[in-house]
Structures are given as structure tokens and as C-alpha cells.
Amino acid sequence: MNKRQAVVEVKDVSIGFSSKVIQRHLDFEVYEGEIFVILGGSGCGKSTLLKSIIGLYQPLYGDISLQGMSIKNSQNDIQAYRNILKEIGVMYQGGALLGSLTLAENIALPLHEHTNLNTEEIASLVSVKLALVNLHGFELAMPSELSGGMRKRAAIARALALNPGLLFLDEPSAGLDPILSSELDHLLIKINKNLATTMIIVSHELASIKAIAERVIVLDQDGQGIIEQGPPGHLAEYSKVPYVRHFFHRQPHFSFEA
Amino acid sequence: MSFTFPEYVHNKNVGFILRDFQQDFSRINPCRVYVDFQQTKSFNDFGVLVLTEIKKKTHQANGKLVLRNLSQEVQDILDLVQFSTLPEEVSDLSQKRLPKITIRTGEAFFKCLYDMKKMIFFVGEVFFASLVLIKNPRKLRYNDVIYYMQRVGVDALPIVALISLLLGLIMAFMSSAQLEQFGANIYVASLVSLAMIKELGPIMTCILVSGRSGSAFASEIGSMKISEEVDALTTMGFDTTIFLVMPKIVAAVIVVPLLVVFSDIFAIAGGLIIGVSMLDLTIHSYIHQTMTSLTILDFGLGLLKSMFFALIIAWIGAFRGFQTEGGAQEVGQATTSAVVSSIFLIIVVDSLIAVMLRYWN
Numbered sequence: 001m002n003k004r005q006a007v008v009e010v011k012d013v014s015i016g017f018s019s020k021v022i023q024r025h026l027d028f029e030v031y032e033g034e035i036f037v038i039l040g041g042s043g044c045g046k047s048t049l050l051k052s053i054i055g056l057y058q059p060l061y062g063d064i065s066l067q068g069m070s071i072k073n074s075q076n077d078i079q080a081y082r083n084i085l086k087e088i089g090v091m092y093q094g095g096a097l098l099g100s101l102t103l104a105e106n107i108a109l110p111l112h113e114h115t116n117l118n119t120e121e122i123a124s125l126v127s128v129k130l131a132l133v134n135l136h137g138f139e140l141a142m143p144s145e146l147s148g149g150m151r152k153r154a155a156i157a158r159a160l161a162l163n164p165g166l167l168f169l170d171e172p173s174a175g176l177d178p179i180l181s182s183e184l185d186h187l188l189i190k191i192n193k194n195l196a197t198t199m200i201i202v203s204h205e206l207a208s209i210k211a212i213a214e215r216v217i218v219l220d221q222d223g224q225g226i227i228e229q230g231p232p233g234h235l236a237e238y239s240k241v242p243y244v245r246h247f248f249h250r251q252p253h254f255s256f257e258a
Numbered sequence: 259m260s261f262t263f264p265e266y267v268h269n270k271n272v273g274f275i276l277r278d279f280q281q282d283f284s285r286i287n288p289c290r291v292y293v294d295f296q297q298t299k300s301f302n303d304f305g306v307l308v309l310t311e312i313k314k315k316t317h318q319a320n321g322k323l324v325l326r327n328l329s330q331e332v333q334d335i336l337d338l339v340q341f342s343t344l345p346e347e348v349s350d351l352s353q354k355r356l357p358k359i360t361i362r363t364g365e366a367f368f369k370c371l372y373d374m375k376k377m378i379f380f381v382g383e384v385f386f387a388s389l390v391l392i393k394n395p396r397k398l399r400y401n402d403v404i405y406y407m408q409r410v411g412v413d414a415l416p417i418v419a420l421i422s423l424l425l426g427l428i429m430a431f432m433s434s435a436q437l438e439q440f441g442a443n444i445y446v447a448s449l450v451s452l453a454m455i456k457e458l459g460p461i462m463t464c465i466l467v468s469g470r471s472g473s474a475f476a477s478e479i480g481s482m483k484i485s486e487e488v489d490a491l492t493t494m495g496f497d498t499t500i501f502l503v504m505p506k507i508v509a510a511v512i513v514v515p516l517l518v519v520f521s522d523i524f525a526i527a528g529g530l531i532i533g534v535s536m537l538d539l540t541i542h543s544y545i546h547q548t549m550t551s552l553t554i555l556d557f558g559l560g561l562l563k564s565m566f567f568a569l570i571i572a573w574i575g576a577f578r579g580f581q582t583e584g585g586a587q588e589v590g591q592a593t594t595s596a597v598v599s600s601i602f603l604i605i606v607v608d609s610l611i612a613v614m615l616r617y618w619n
Contacts, residue, residue, distance in 0.1 A: 086495050094485055113496060
């Protein structure tokens with residue numbers, strides 16, 4: 001696995017905000033073509049880590065390189081950073097579709113901005129993208145008219161608009177029913193295999209993690225960094241850290257013993 | 259002292275049980291308290307409360323607590339709440355934990371500095387975005403510009419017209435009482451037109467626009483920020499200043515001067531109504547007096563000022579929106595803050611312009 005090229009390198013990074021460090025000493029790499037999952041209890045900074053990798057938050061310490069570009073330099077070379085952003089797709093937790101635009105317009109936004117396709121070509125590409133996430137026929141719907149799950153799928157379609165090489169997904173299957181959730185897993189695996197898309201996913205859904213993840217990292221509840229990393233099946237059975245085993249087996253971690 | 263734990267403890271009897279125990283305890287003042295659970299049929303967290311109070315009293319008197327006939331059910335619940343390690347002294351819930359005044363002052367000072375830094379950054383961002391748009395005008399989202407022109411301008415027209423008309427009426431009415439004494443009725447026309455066109459027209463219109471649209475800009479961008487839409491735009495490679503801020507600024511700078519023109523016209527009409535109906539002036543003489551007291555420079559200056567004010571309103575609205583972090587409460591704060599700061603800045607800038615013009619003349 002190490003022979004593959006690293007698309008994301010996180011080097012001794014501390015994340016958080018000026019008043020509060022959320023996680024420290026994070027050190028890992030994500031390799032090309034991998035499905036990589038960031039795991040951890042609620043509120044341990046998974047989404048903040050994801051946003052720090054994308055460059056929306058600056059790390060407090062250390063450096064992150066995204067497709068070879070240091071996030072620290074992104075402020076100085078905005079154009080190079082924007083070019084990298086064209087190569088990545090992000091699906092946010094709540095979907096983050098623009099409320100004033102229809103689904104089709106939402107998906108067409110990056111296409112209008114970054115391709116030289118004409119309006120008709122963009123329209124047919126948009127319907128292909130929507131069909132990919134099983135939302136064919138909802139082109140003219142406004143995001144507020146959709147259910148939470150539909151919004152998530154539409155957001156995935158938008159993230160996939162430019163066929164990015166690197167896809168970030170923040171809790172993609174949370175709030176979906178088991179069937180939709182497993183369909184989404186299959187979709188992600190298909191995209192990963194056929195389009196060679198590297199994926200970095202923040203997730204809580206154990207079934208989904210086991211089904212799709214090649215490698216996971218587990219973040220410490222107390223902000224001390226990565227407590228475990230490896231393939232999910234292996235960690236579930238053989239991890240030396242009790243918290244990780246409890247996590248994978250959906251067991252309570254604290255005991256009721258007085 | 260022996261205390262028989264009751265059959266049931268619930269919210270209605272817990273107070274009486276505690277009072278009874280406390281009375282007995284202070285009467286006897288024992289060195290050992292035996293709590294017997296023989297009769298207890300059901301045990302819950304109110305029971306835990308009673309037991310905690312007994313434990314506290316006993317320990318305060320340096321006594322010893324002995325539990326007897328503990329059933330498995332009671333033991334399970336005590337384990338669940340970790341009774342043995344439960345603190346006896348609890349903090350006062352009514353006292354909010356507030357940091358010291360020095361810390362709060364320091365924090366407020368640094369927040370203020372940080373705000374100013376951000377504000378200057380944002381001025382720079384808007385400036386550079388304008389340069390980009392001048393170089394490449396196709397990047398501006400014209401549909402959004404038209405949408406905001408309608409929101410800021412057309413939708414505000416009725417209220418601006420009504421308020422200006424009333425303002426003209428009031429000014430003419432109030433000044434006529436004084437001017438009539440000197441037979442200077444005709445100067446009501448000069449007063450209304452000069453005051454409105456030079457000062458009140460731009461200020462009143464911009465205060466209204468700030469309340470209507472500045473707040474809307476702040477809440478719109480603020481809620482987009484909270485729902486991660488701003489982040490999504492950034493990661494799609496968009497310049498959020500060009501995408502979200504510039505259409506608002508361009509629209510406001512175009513339509514606010516037009517609103518001011520309407521405001522001027524309606525205020526003059528208001529003065530005219532009073533002049534004709536109460537001061538025996540003819541329509542012709544009123545309009546003639548208005549035209550002679552005004553210069554094109556006064557009119558142009560009013561419009562130029564209103565363009566500045568429009569820039570301030572859209573810029574502050576967007577800035578406060580981008581500053582929003584957290585939830586719905588912060589969107590409300592951003593909205594309020596956008597209106598307050600833009601009205602404040604409008605008046606400051608207006609005063610500066612007035613002083614500058616005075617020395618320039």
C-alpha cells in the first residue's frame with residue numbers, strides 16, 4: 001500500500017481554534033485510490049479535521065499537504081489552491097446545497113465555473129449526475145422541498161460534478177434508511193473502483209464503514225490524536241485499544257460498576 | 259439512630275421524608291445511622307437523593323452510615339449513579355460561571371482588535387474583487403444583481419416614498435409657523451428642498467435601506483455560513499466575495515441613488531402640498547423657488563453620498579454575515595449588528611463629508 005502515491009499528508013498537526021485545541025499530534029497519509037475513514041466519538045473533531053485538510057481551517061501546528069500543496073501556502077497562492085479545489089469534491093454534513101437554487105442549478109454551478117461546456121451539455125450532464133444518485137427527475141426541485149436523505153444524495157451528485165480525483169464526505173450515510181445507506185455504499189465503491197476516486201470519509205455508521213473502508217483512523221476522545229489505525233475488520237477483532245473494540249462492536253465503553 | 263427507608267419515594271413525598279429525617283437527626287444527633295431497606299418496594303433517583311442527604315448529614319456529624327437489607331434492585335440503582343463516589347457538596351446552579359472582569363475586558367479588547375483586522379481584510383477583499391470584476395466583468399452574476407436591485411430598490415420604493423412625503427409635509431408644516439411671521443412663506447420651498455436633497459434624502463433613504471436590506475444581507479450570508487453553504491462554495495473553487503458580496507454591492511450602489519431621487523421628489527411634493535394648501539403659494543411659485551434654491555451640484559452630491567452609503571450598507575451587511583458562527587442566535591446578532599454599525603458609519607461618513615465640504619468651499 002505504501003508504494004501508492006500519497007494525496008494527503010498530515011504531518012504532526014494540531015487542529016482546533018485559537019482558544020481550544022481539539023486534536024493534537026495527528027500524523028497520517030492517505031494514498032491514491034484509497035477509501036479512508038476518519039472515526040471517533042461525537043465531538044472529537046472529525047469534521048474539523050476534514051475541513052482542515054481541505055484548507056477551510058488552518059492547522060494550529062504542523063502542516064497538511066493536499067495533492068502536494070501545503071495548506072499553509074494556500075493563503076499566499078490562492079490561484080494554485082483554487083486549481084487544487086477543482087480536483088476535489090466535498091459533501092458536507094447537511095448537504096450545504098444553495099437554498100436559492102434548484103438542484104440542477106446547484107450541480108451546474110461548478111460545471112459553469114470550471115468547464116467550457118454549453119448550457120445544453122451541462123443540463124444533460126446534470127441529469128446524468130442526478131441519475132447516478134437516484135434522483136432523476138428532481139432537476140427543478142428546490143433543496144427545501146427534499147428530505148434529508150435526498151439532500152445528501154444531491155450533495156454527493158454536486159461533489160461528483162467535476163469527476164474529482166479526491167472526494168471528501170462528511171457523514172454521508174447518517175440519516176439514511178438501511179437500504180439507501182447500502183445503496184450509497186455500493187455507489188461509493190463503484191465510483192472508487194471505476195473512476196479511481198480517492199475518498200476520505202467521516203462516518204459513524206459501522207455497517208457502512210465495514211463495507212467500504214480500506215483503512216480507518218480512530219481519533220482519541222480526549223484530543224490526544226490517533227489512537228488506532230488499520231483495516232476496520234482487523235481493528236474490530238484485534239485492536240489493543242479497548243475503546244476501539246467497543247466502538248466497532250457497539251458496546252458501552254464506560255462501566256456501570258460502582 | 260435507625261431510619262426505615264419508606265416503601266416508595268417519589269416527587270410528592272420526598273420533601274416530607276427529608277424534613278422528618280432532618281428533625282429526628284438534629285434531635286438525636288447520633289454517631290451511627292442505620293438505614294433499613296426492608297420495607298422498600300421501589301427505589302429510584304428520589305430515593306438516591308434521600309440517601310445522599312442522610313450520608314451528608316451523617317458525615318458532617320462525623321458519624322457512620324450503615325445500609326441494611328439492601329435488595330439487588332436498590333444496589334443496581336446505587337451502582338448506576340455511582341453512589342459511593344457521588345459528591346456530597348454540589349455547586350450552586352443559580353450561579354453562572356463567569357470569568358473575572360479583567361479576563362472579560364481583555365477578551366473583549368482582543369475580540370475588538372480581531373474584528374478590526376478582519377474588517378480591514380474584508381475591505382481589501384472587496385477592493386480586489388472589484389478589480390477582478392473590472393478586468394473580467396463576465397464573472398459578475400448578473401441575475402443576482404438584478405434580483406438584489408429589485409429587493410433593495412423596487413421593493414423599498416413604497417416605504418421610501420411614503421416616509422419622504424410625510425417628512426416633506428412635516429418640515430413644511432413646522433417651518434411655516436415660523437416663516438409666516440416674517441411673511442417668508444416662499445422660503446418653505448427652499449428649506450424643504452435644500453434639507454432633503456443635501457442631507458435628509460440620502461440619510462433617510464439609506465437608514466431605511468440599511469434596516470431592510472443590510473439586515474437581509476447579513477442574515478442571508480449568516481445562515482449560509484451556518485449551513486456550510488459558504489464552505490461549499492469555497493471548496494467548489496468560487497471566490498465567495500465575487501459570488502456573494504459583489505452582486506449585493508453593485509445592486510445597492512446602482513439602486514440606492516435612484517431611491518434617493520424618488521425620496522427627494524416625494525419630499526418636495528410633500529412640501530408642495532402644505533405650501534399650496536396652507537401657505538397660499540401657487541404650484542408654479544413653489545416649484546420655481548425650489549429650482550432657484552438648488553444647484554445641480556447639491557443634487558449630484560446627494561447622489562454621490564448615497565452611493566457611498568449604499569457601499570457601506572452592503573459591505574457591512576456582508577461582513578457581519580461572514581462573521582456569523584454558531585447557530586440561529588448568532589444570525590440574529592449579525593443582523594442587528596449589521597444595521598447598527600451601518601447606520602453609525604453612515605452618520606460618521608456624512609459628518610466627515612459635511613466638514614470636508616465646508617473647508618473645501
